Amino acid sequence: MPHLFQCPSQHRLQVISPNRIREFLTDHALRARIVDVDGSPLRFTPHDFRRIFSTETVNGGLPIYIAAKLLGHLDLNTTQAYVAVYPEEVIRHYRQFVDQRRTHRPSEEYREPSDTEWQDFRDHFSLRKVALGTCDRPYGTPFQHENACVRCPMLRLDLAQEPRLLEIEINTRQRLGEAQRMQWLGEIAGLQESLRHIADKKQQAERLRAQAGHDEAGVGALG
Structure with missing residues (x-):
């Protein structure tokens, strides 16, 4: 056609x-x-x-x-x-x-970068790999959420790490149950916020999975 x-x-x-x-x-x-x-x-x-x-x-x-x-x-x-x-x-x-x-x-600002600066630039991108996927934060910016990547909108989830995300969700719900029993109100609010972000990451995983399936179907049909 x-x-x-x-x-x-x-x-x-x-x-x-x-x-x-x-x-x-x-x-x-x-x-x-x-x-x-x-x-x-x-x-x-x-x-x-x-x-x-x-x-x-x-x-x-x-x-x-x-x-x-x-x-x-x-x-x-x-x-x-x-x-x-x-x-x-x-x-x-x-x-x-x-x-x-x-x-x-x-x-x-208009000079050639030194070898050290160029190496720092390259190292920045190698440090983007985290447990749940890849951090898409702009160059030269620090981690905003330290080790709480599940809350960060800059995290691009790796589908292979989805089981790890589900483990984090189970653990968070268990901690939330304990906090509710003990009436740790501050802990409850923080854990509920984490669960909201985990739900967002699960939706992101669904979109990525659907996109990957669509791409594979398209390639298979063209082949």
Whole structure:
């Protein structure tokens, strides 16, 4: 089938419908929490990416008449309306502004990193591996929750470590039962908060498992 976007359905490949593409885009935008200036969720359509493609290609140097051919436009004015053309004057002033700002920044920021700094940078990523998975915190930031990774939103769970997560849940519930019997109110609140985060991690595991199954099904169908 001469189509770019296909998906397996009933043991055969079928074209993904425009409505299904819109659902994918809406779902991913919601998951990524992409919002407008007023805080409302942004919604994308396949046509938005057609405009992005035309803008990127033309501003990257592709002649606009070739872009018009790729887009199937008979009139160059139609393509021109698609493309967000940035005037060279605007770009020139922006570069001047950046260069001027750099003159006021410490020159130390623009030097080549030393071997020690480069090694520290590499070591940072090797230290992201934790018992339950991988810590996705930004570079140069410390552990915010020390050893309580189950509470951290930056933890990306490793599905192979899901049994360990369930063990932590059982242990936490046992501790919660003891705290409730002893009326340790502060301990109860903390353990209940941990259980809430554990539930979030279990939902994350379900999403990762579903995504892995979908990817395997797609590869198998294409094979």
